[in-house]
Amino acid sequence: MAAEQHDDTVTPSDAEVNLAIHRPHTARMYDYFLDGTTNFPADREAAGHALAVFPQAPFAARANRAFMHRATRALARSGITQFLDIGTGIPTSPNLHEIAQRTEPRARIVYADNDPIVLTHAQALLHSSPEGRTAYVQADVREPEALLEAVRATGVLDFTRPIALSLVALLHFVPEGAHEIAETLRNAMTVRGSALVMSHFTPDYAPQDAARMERVYRDNGNPVRARDHDEFSRFFTGWDLLDPGITSTPRWRPEPDAERISDAQASCLAAVAVRP
Template identity: 70%
Template sequence: MTKATTGRDEPGVEVTLDIHRPHSARMYDFFLGGTTNFEPDRVAAAQTLAVFPNAPVAARANRAFMHRTTRMLAQSGVTQFLDIGTGIPTSPNLHEIAQAINPTCRVVYADNDPIVLTHAQALLRSSKEGRTAYIQADVRDPEHVLDAVATAGVIDLRRPVALSLNALLHFVPDGDGAHEIAEVLKGRIRASGSALVISHFTPDFAPRDAARAARVYREAGTIVQARTLTEFARFFTGWDLADPGMVATPRWRPDAECARRAVSDADASCYGAVAIRP
């Protein structure tokens, strides 16, 4: 069952959490310095740090990439955002970035992790002029996700939408059709001027560390598929890449914060890019 909540609703459903197994979203929360994680998550995160010590740096670089891309798109006039694979809320969230630029922005979040639902109200604190909603759904069923988005009535898929798939698709292996999922999503977002934002784990910058980190996740029960630049590029087929194209996340339109942190490509180990539908 899909659960959709808006700023006018409470989640209002019983949520069952499996806190005895590590979860990628809670590990990511740990790397960001959050507190919504449990002992199994912290153990798996420590094992990841043993082989990929820059995981917190990579997580922060990915989060900063989301901030910069959202800011750019809102400044360019995009007012609708769909963020799939939202993760545990960490302020500033996407809608806070977008609505700080244009208070009328509308944002729908979607995730399949029950723990995100327990924190959904943090995602629903919209400006008075805009709206937000949260949908409990899995990207592996993209048609269902988009049907739920349409039903929620917060954004209009017939108008330009910025689709955010940040740090998500490396958790969808080729066997589950990651590239095919992206094409389904792109096929339903037809308005010219729509945007596709993706960040993705890659082995290109630090292959040995990437392989070790993927193994730790796999042993913890989560498949991670790092992808090369060629594989990453396939997600954007048919859409026009915005400058500077496909680069390590810290290299995508860096700001003063990027200069201050001086994160290397190997530290980030993620590609990031934005493409616009012609």
């Protein structure tokens, strides 16, 4: 479970960006599930309520993170050198750029998140390989045009070449309009061979647990929407799913030495698709 030691110190720069530490944030609750130390008492209290109804949350978080690693590695090995990761989360090594640059040191990555705490820790995301580049933008996926403009302004990604868009454990935090947002983002990835990596909370494997989890998050001010297989598949409309198609997070191209996590523990769907 979460580490014993937590650094609850708020530095002047933290205060300037208004971390609102007295209310729970999804990034910090996720950090707690991953055994991280970037969370505050309000986050830990809300995470405790979540664990009471969904004790598998730490398994789900680890399975999700491991899926992101495998999908990123697969795409880097297939020749993709550009990544846009929206809903980055508090840095947890290895981060996406570390995975991609281990395979392709020239890889370029732009990270985006709307939580100010991710911004205050973004330095860890900016340690690029010398050959590659990384950048961080603070932006909200619910305003996809503005987010894309901020990403373009970094000059890190070349939109005339394939880009892998990563929306990992993000769009369940957007109860309404998520499909339109994904479509706007997909439409910006105009080049054949661009990719979409997604995972998403689902009621498909443990419906009652998922419904309880939705209630806990709604009550702590962070509405969540679990989506089933059909709703999830619509995020990829017109793109080609890579093998093995849509699975639970631990079943997407599992590696032999991976931690054994069941579909119900993971309770997240996962897929990678490419623009034909």
